[in-house]
Amino acid sequence: MSTTASPVRARRLPPRERPGAPMLLGHGRLPRVLAGTALVVLAAVWLLPLVWAVATSVQSEQDVAKPGLSPFKGAFTLDAYQQILERGNVTVWAANSFLVAGLVTLITVAVSTLAAYGFSRGGFRGRRLLLTVTVAAVMVPPQLLVVPLFEQMLMFDLVDTYAAMILPQVVAPMMVFILKRFFDGVPRELEDAARLDGASEVRVFLSVVLPLSRPIVAAVSIFVFIGAWNNFMWPFIVTNDPGLMTLPVGLATVKDAFGIQYAQAMASALLAALPLVVVFLLFQRRIVSSVATTGLGGA
Amino acid sequence: MTTTTPVGAPAPTGERPPVVSPRRRTGRRGPGPLFVLPFAVPFVLFLVWPVLQGIWMSFTDSSLALRDTSFVGLDNYAEAFGDPDVWSSLGNTVLFTAASSVPLVLVALAMALLVHSGLAGQWVWRLSFFVPYLLPVTVVTLIWTWLYQPDVGLGNELLGALGLEPVGWLSDESVAMWSVAALTVWWTVGFNFLLYLAALQSLPTVFDEAAALDGAGAWRRLWSVTLPQLRRTTVLVAMLQILASLKVFDQIYILTKGGPNGSTRPILEYVYDVGFTGYRLGYASAVSYVFFALVIVVSLAQLRLFRQED
Numbered sequence: 001m002s003t004t005a006s007p008v009r010a011r012r013l014p015p016r017e018r019p020g021a022p023m024l025l026g027h028g029r030l031p032r033v034l035a036g037t038a039l040v041v042l043a044a045v046w047l048l049p050l051v052w053a054v055a056t057s058v059q060s061e062q063d064v065a066k067p068g069l070s071p072f073k074g075a076f077t078l079d080a081y082q083q084i085l086e087r088g089n090v091t092v093w094a095a096n097s098f099l100v101a102g103l104v105t106l107i108t109v110a111v112s113t114l115a116a117y118g119f120s121r122g123g124f125r126g127r128r129l130l131l132t133v134t135v136a137a138v139m140v141p142p143q144l145l146v147v148p149l150f151e152q153m154l155m156f157d158l159v160d161t162y163a164a165m166i167l168p169q170v171v172a173p174m175m176v177f178i179l180k181r182f183f184d185g186v187p188r189e190l191e192d193a194a195r196l197d198g199a200s201e202v203r204v205f206l207s208v209v210l211p212l213s214r215p216i217v218a219a220v221s222i223f224v225f226i227g228a229w230n231n232f233m234w235p236f237i238v239t240n241d242p243g244l245m246t247l248p249v250g251l252a253t254v255k256d257a258f259g260i261q262y263a264q265a266m267a268s269a270l271l272a273a274l275p276l277v278v279v280f281l282l283f284q285r286r287i288v289s290s291v292a293t294t295g296l297g298g299a
Numbered sequence: 300m301t302t303t304t305p306v307g308a309p310a311p312t313g314e315r316p317p318v319v320s321p322r323r324r325t326g327r328r329g330p331g332p333l334f335v336l337p338f339a340v341p342f343v344l345f346l347v348w349p350v351l352q353g354i355w356m357s358f359t360d361s362s363l364a365l366r367d368t369s370f371v372g373l374d375n376y377a378e379a380f381g382d383p384d385v386w387s388s389l390g391n392t393v394l395f396t397a398a399s400s401v402p403l404v405l406v407a408l409a410m411a412l413l414v415h416s417g418l419a420g421q422w423v424w425r426l427s428f429f430v431p432y433l434l435p436v437t438v439v440t441l442i443w444t445w446l447y448q449p450d451v452g453l454g455n456e457l458l459g460a461l462g463l464e465p466v467g468w469l470s471d472e473s474v475a476m477w478s479v480a481a482l483t484v485w486w487t488v489g490f491n492f493l494l495y496l497a498a499l500q501s502l503p504t505v506f507d508e509a510a511a512l513d514g515a516g517a518w519r520r521l522w523s524v525t526l527p528q529l530r531r532t533t534v535l536v537a538m539l540q541i542l543a544s545l546k547v548f549d550q551i552y553i554l555t556k557g558g559p560n561g562s563t564r565p566i567l568e569y570v571y572d573v574g575f576t577g578y579r580l581g582y583a584s585a586v587s588y589v590f591f592a593l594v595i596v597v598s599l600a601q602l603r604l605f606r607q608e609d
Contacts, residue, residue, distance in 0.1 A: 139595065284426070
């Protein structure tokens, strides 16, 4: 648990159901029953669309089209999944999504962490101006850039390339801002001590600063990855080649092609949803606490 | 190196460093500009430049179909202000923002309060509320297209079970925007929920405990102790939500393409339609900057409100 040693403003989540901690309900029976009922109803409403989609995906197209409120109207079958996987598109798009989201995350986190540290420690000309412009850029809606960025990609002859999908996404002023705020709270004594021992600036960053910032870097990585994985508009505009498309874009192009084949539509939707849901299940605690750590998260 | 060691040594507490610090003089006591460069280059290339380029384009008749571009002054802006489609799509954007933001804040608050009340099964609740936020937009729209399917979709099946008439969820002009808002609430409420949950978990428990000792019941403590302490969080969540809702495009474009009859088309989809379907990049830029102006006005208004809260 070396991570807790860092002077992050991270508020560790209290262990769940620590006796006496959340005492909102008191000891009365009625509030407890009411709250429990409300919670169960809300959770059921939120899970219902997913349950419905799963049920649809494991039936035949004919059974799915039958009227009735029962989620299961026929025999269990994995035909829809088999057909989707045989067609192969979804696996290609998933691979593209992993490639694009992975590289975007790697590059974004690397350049943002370096920049935030540089901004925080300062000592060079133009820092104030660049920092001000970066903070102001948080307000710019990415959609505003779409038209000129597309022109730019035409100019560089990058339309329909991975580079065009990835490069514009690595600019994340919000993440730089969040990370800088973190570094501002890290005392410089450790760095200075390493410098005195003759460590180069790169060495200081890699062996002193970076280990201290693991929790915040993890939090930022998670949000950048979710954002890149789910990003739709930019990859949609800059790719026409189905072999390059990411999952959200590829699925959008075939949405109409599914017609009334809802079992297949649900099967492909669930296959596309699976990777991030698995990641969430693995890192649930970290994701929940990272919202607290970054304050603003990926918003 | 050895000669500089005594100078740069961490000063004992209480001792002030010399006025001209060695850090300044040697110029190598800190990461320096090279650390910022890998961010600054793409930042200027893919953000600053496009912003400026977009402003320039908005004063031209730039087009995907024509090679020659000429300066047209304020023509695009004049056209935008007289364009009924700009006004109707702005109206749709505002309607969507209102219809989605209010439940996205209130439902998230209710979820967080309920989960925080400490009932068993924490991870089940968190998972149920947050999982939709992890789904790519296309997955969400595929699932909801199926739920909204007019003949055998879950929505109309439920209405039928209640003895009600079926609804044209995405085909009725007066209903479609609300269907889109409902989808959006389901999809993104999990993020606001987590913001509230984090805030609740960081609240000091002393006030709550004191009120409980004084005999205040659960409701009383919720209204008089917990909710007032969440004021700042609520302002923050609402601010972020309104800005996010104003930027709606993806789910509407995939779900309805702005239809039926333009009743769900938000301003950003109009920008897309004009620029990439109609090839008029110059005019599309002008419309997008009208929208940006709106975003800035809303942000500044919110900042003022936020300051007043302090």
